[in-house]
Amino acid sequence: MPEDGITLVENIVNSAISAIQCGQWRNGAKIPSIRSMARELDVSPFTVVEAYDRLVTLGYLEARRGSGFYVEARREAQTPRQAPPPRVWPVDEYWLLRKIYQQDANTLFAGCGWLPSHWYDAEAQQKALRQLARDAIAAPGYGDPKGYLPLREQLAERLAERGIAARADDIVLTQGASRALDMAACALLQAGDTVLVDDPGYCNLLSCLAFREFKLVPVPWTEHGPDLEQLRALLRQHRPRAFFTNPWLQNPTGASYAPSIAHQVLRLAEEHDFLIVEDNVSGDFAAGRQQTLAALDGLKRVLYIDSFSKSLSPGLRVGYLAGPAELLERVVHYKMMSGLTSPELNERLALELISEGRYRRQLERLRSRLAEAQAQCQQLFTEHGWQLFARPANGLFILARPPSELDATSLAEQAQLRQILLAPGHLFRAHGMRSDWLRFNVAFSQDRRLWDFLTLRPQ
Numbered sequence: 001m002p003e004d005g006i007t008l009v010e011n012i013v014n015s016a017i018s019a020i021q022c023g024q025w026r027n028g029a030k031i032p033s034i035r036s037m038a039r040e041l042d043v044s045p046f047t048v049v050e051a052y053d054r055l056v057t058l059g060y061l062e063a064r065r066g067s068g069f070y071v072e073a074r075r076e077a078q079t080p081r082q083a084p085p086p087r088v089w090p091v092d093e094y095w096l097l098r099k100i101y102q103q104d105a106n107t108l109f110a111g112c113g114w115l116p117s118h119w120y121d122a123e124a125q126q127k128a129l130r131q132l133a134r135d136a137i138a139a140p141g142y143g144d145p146k147g148y149l150p151l152r153e154q155l156a157e158r159l160a161e162r163g164i165a166a167r168a169d170d171i172v173l174t175q176g177a178s179r180a181l182d183m184a185a186c187a188l189l190q191a192g193d194t195v196l197v198d199d200p201g202y203c204n205l206l207s208c209l210a211f212r213e214f215k216l217v218p219v220p221w222t223e224h225g226p227d228l229e230q231l232r233a234l235l236r237q238h239r240p241r242a243f244f245t246n247p248w249l250q251n252p253t254g255a256s257y258a259p260s261i262a263h264q265v266l267r268l269a270e271e272h273d274f275l276i277v278e279d280n281v282s283g284d285f286a287a288g289r290q291q292t293l294a295a296l297d298g299l300k301r302v303l304y305i306d307s308f309s310k311s312l313s314p315g316l317r318v319g320y321l322a323g324p325a326e327l328l329e330r331v332v333h334y335k336m337m338s339g340l341t342s343p344e345l346n347e348r349l350a351l352e353l354i355s356e357g358r359y360r361r362q363l364e365r366l367r368s369r370l371a372e373a374q375a376q377c378q379q380l381f382t383e384h385g386w387q388l389f390a391r392p393a394n395g396l397f398i399l400a401r402p403p404s405e406l407d408a409t410s411l412a413e414q415a416q417l418r419q420i421l422l423a424p425g426h427l428f429r430a431h432g433m434r435s436d437w438l439r440f441n442v443a444f445s446q447d448r449r450l451w452d453f454l455t456l457r458p459q
Contacts, residue, residue, distance in 0.1 A: 008043055008047050008051075009047055009050045009051045009054065012037075012041065012043075012047070012048065012051035013051050013054050013055055013058075016031075016051070016055055016060065016061075017055070017060060020060055020071055025071050026071060027071055028070060028071060029070065029071050030067075030068055030069070030070050031061070031068070031069050031070065031071065033068055033069075034048045034049055034052065034069075044431065044432075045432055046210070046431075046432065052069055055069075056069075056072075059072055060072055065416070066413070066416050066417050106419050107419045107420070107421055108419065108420045108421065108444060108447055108449050108450060109421045109441070109444050110415075110420055110421060110422055110440055110441060110444045110445050110447070110450050111412075111421050111422045111423030111438065111439055111440060111441060112421060112423075112441050112444065113251065113396065113441065114309070114310070114314040114396075114441075115310065115314070115366070115396065115443050116443055116444070119365075119366060119369060119443065120312070120313055120362065121358055121362045124353060124356055124358045124359070124362065125313065125353065127356075128349055128352035128353045128356070129349065131352055132345070132348060132349060132352060141344075142340060142341045142344075143341045143342070143344035143347075144341065145332050145335065145336050145341055146169070146171065146172045146173065146328075146332055147171070147172060147173025147174075147320070147341070147342050147344075147347055148173065148344050148347035148348060148351065149168060150351055151173065151318075151347045151348070151350060151351040152168040152169075152171045152173065152320075153168045154351060154354060154355070155168075155171050155320060155322075156168050156170070156171060158354075159171075159304075159322060162283075162289070162290060162292055162295055163289075163291065163292070163295035164292065164294045164295045164299065164304065164322065165298065165299070166299060166304075166322045169325070170299065170322050170323065170325065170328065171320050171321070171322045172320060172321045172322075172328055172331055172332055172335065173318065173319070173320050173342045173347055174307075174318075174319045174320060174321060174335070174342055175317045175318070175319065175339075175342050175343070175346075176307050176309055176317045176318070176319040177279060177281045177305050177306065177307035177309065177319040178204050178205070178208070178319075179317075179319065180305045180307070180319045180320065180321045181202075181204075181205050181208065181244065181277065181279060181305060182208050182212075183321070183331050183334055183335055183338075184277050184303055184305070184321065184331060185208065185209060185212055185214065185242075185244075185277075186212065186334050186338070187327075187330045187331045187333065187334035187335075188241075188242065188275065188303075188327060188330060188331070189214060189241055189242060191212060191213040191214065192213065192214070192215065193214055193215065193240075193241045193242075194214070194215040194217055194238050194239065194240045194241060195209060195214050195215070195216060195217065195240055195241060195242045195243070195244060196217050196218075196219050196231075196234065196238075196240045196242070196243040196244070196245075196274070197209065197216050197217070197218055197219065197243075197244050197245075197430055198218075198219060198221055198226070198244070198245050198246055198250065199218030199219055199220050199221060199429060199430065200221065200252055200253060200399070200425060200428035200429050200435065200437070201218075201244075201245075201246065201250075201251075201252075201428060201429075201430075202246055202251045202252075202279065202428070203252075203423075203427045203428050205244055205279070206428070206429070206430050209244070210430070210431070215238075216430040216431070217234055217238050217240060217430075218429065218430045218433075219231050219234060219243070219245075221250070221253060221255065222255075223253075223255050223389060223390040223391075224255065224256075224257070224258040224261055225247065225255065225256065225257035225258055225261035225262070225265075226245070226257075226261065226265065228261065228264055228265075231265070231268065232268065235268060235272045235274075239272070240272075240274050241274055241275065242274055242275040242276070242277055243265075243269065243274055243275070243276050243277070244277045244279070245265075245276065245277070245278060245279065245293075246278075246279040246280075246281075247262065247278060247280070247292070247293060248280055248282060248283050248286050248290060248292070249282035249283070249285055249286060249392055249394060249395030249396070249397070250282075250397075251281075251282070251396075251397055251428075251439075252397050252399050252423070252425070252428045252437075252439035253389045253390050253397065253399040254374075254389070254390050254392035254395050254396075254397040254398050254399060255389065255390035255392060256286070256392070257293075259291060262291065262293055262296060263296065265293070266293060266296055266297050266302075269297075269301055269302075270301070274301075275301055275302075275303065275327075276293055276297070276301060276302045276303070277302075277303045277305065278292060278293045278294055278302050278303065278304050278305065279305045280292060280304065280305065280306050281305070281306060281307050281309065281310055281319075282310055282395050282396065283306060284310065284311040284363055284366075284367075285310070285311075285366065285367050285370055285394045285395050285396075286394060286395075287367070287371075287393060287394060292304065294322065294323075299322060299323055299324055300324065301324070302323065303321055303322075303323035303324075303327060304321065304322045304323060305319065305320070305321050306319065306320060307319030307320070308350050308353075308354075310396070311362075311363060311366065312350060312353055312354070312359075316346055316349065316350055317343075317346060318342075318346050318347055318350040367394060369443075370394050370395060370396065370442065370443065371393060371394045373442040373443055373445075373446065374392060374393065374394060374395070374398070374442050376442075376446055377398055377440065377442040377445050377446060378391055378398065380445075380446070380451065381398065381400045381440075384451075384454065384455065385402075385403045386400045386401060386402055386403065387400065387401040388400055389401070389437065395442075396441050396442060396443060397439055397440065397441060397442070398439070398440045398442055398445070399425070399437050399438070399439055399440075400437065400438060400440060401436050401437045401438075402436075402438070402454075407436075408424040408425055408426075408435060408436055408437060408438050409424045409426065411424070411438065411454075412424040412438070414453075415453055418449075418453055420449060420450060420453055422438055422440075423438060423439040423440075424437075424438050425437035425438055425439065427439075
């Protein structure tokens with residue numbers, strides 16, 4: 001048990017330092033894994049992750065990729081209270097947030113969340129950059145708190161095409177959708193509030209909400225969206241303040257709300273008085289006209305989030321929120337307080353790109369390529385005896401369960417040694433709950449290296 005006034009993390013850190021200094025943990029020795037230490041101490045794996053990361057930062061441990069943690073060369077004692085390192089995102093030991101964004105040309109990112117760079121129109125991006133240079137926009141000021149007005153005006157027109165009635169003043173620009181989700185949570189909720197989340201759901205969001213100390217209540221998904229019967233039971237039991245959901249081509253399942261599910265979720269939000277935060281980052285890839293929750297609701301109790309990370313470039317980092325005026329004022333206040341304005345140069349570049357006729361043609365090409373990749377990957381998984389959670393017609397993701405003799409986490413660990421990044425399902429569940437599934441990105445998952453590994457892996 002932790003000592004009075006000392007957190008669980010600090011208690012684990014202090015105990016580890018004592019074990020090293022007294023020789024119980026010898027120089028160069030491998031220490032207990034995160035999971036075994038968590039079981040031994042009866043704590044969350046997230047707690048052990050943070051403790052081990054602190055010990056690495058302080059120089060007591062060395063993290064060896066694919067192997068575990070080892071005692072570093074001994075040094076003079078130093079308590080973590082003297083120079084506490086920054087907190088880390090509360091994810092588990094499989095590095096999804098800490099390792100996935102490292103650039104490595106030799107790694108196959110079969111479990112990642114972005115499209116290959118060569119799928120985008122590089123010439124259009126270069127042309128837009130040249131146009132900005134000709135406009136002599138060398139160093140614009142901080143910009144508008146809500147973001148670059150001409151881009152917000154363009155977005156209002158795009159939202160109108162989706163049936164969402166929003167003015168430019170009803171839109172706040174952000175540095176991507178992940179930042180928008182964090183801003184919504186911090187601006188509209190308080191630590192300790194109960195929030196509903198998709199189960200499985202977007203891993204970065206789950207980590208963010210846990211880090212902010214919200215109480216997460218997972219809502220189980222089916223291939224048609226949330227399980228309504230279980231949602232009703234959870235609402236009666238928990239009385240949540242908000243529901244963070246990704247209804248369209250969902251990450252990680254690829255599934256979408258059925259129309260009847262969408263209407264029922266909105267009716268329940270009205271009945272139980274909770275806010276819906278709708279994350280629609282893959283909406284551009286959906287076929288036909290999309291009936292978003294925001295369009296059905298009229299932006300009364302729905303905060304709508306989207307970004308250009310999938311449709312333009314993952315490095316552009318331009319996203320936005322649209323919602324009721326009284327909620328957006330709080331979001332803008334938090335935006336300015338926590339990071340001032342969003343980068344206007346990026347916003348100008350996004351506007352330049354979406355104003356070109358080539359943008360719509362690029363979207364059509366991306367939809368076509370993803371639809372083809374979905375069909376091919378679904379066939380491959382089915383032929384190899386994997387179970388599919390859903391069979392989306394488009395979008396980046398497939399959630400698949402391997403044959404019964406295989407373990408999702410073990411597969412990810414073995415794949416890492418072969419420079420193949422897989423995303424085991426527990427990363428997409430609140431509190432890292434166990435899962436037999438893995439998320440695959442169809443744009444990368446037709447690669448022969450992946451299928452050689454999945455079919456010829458060592459037993």
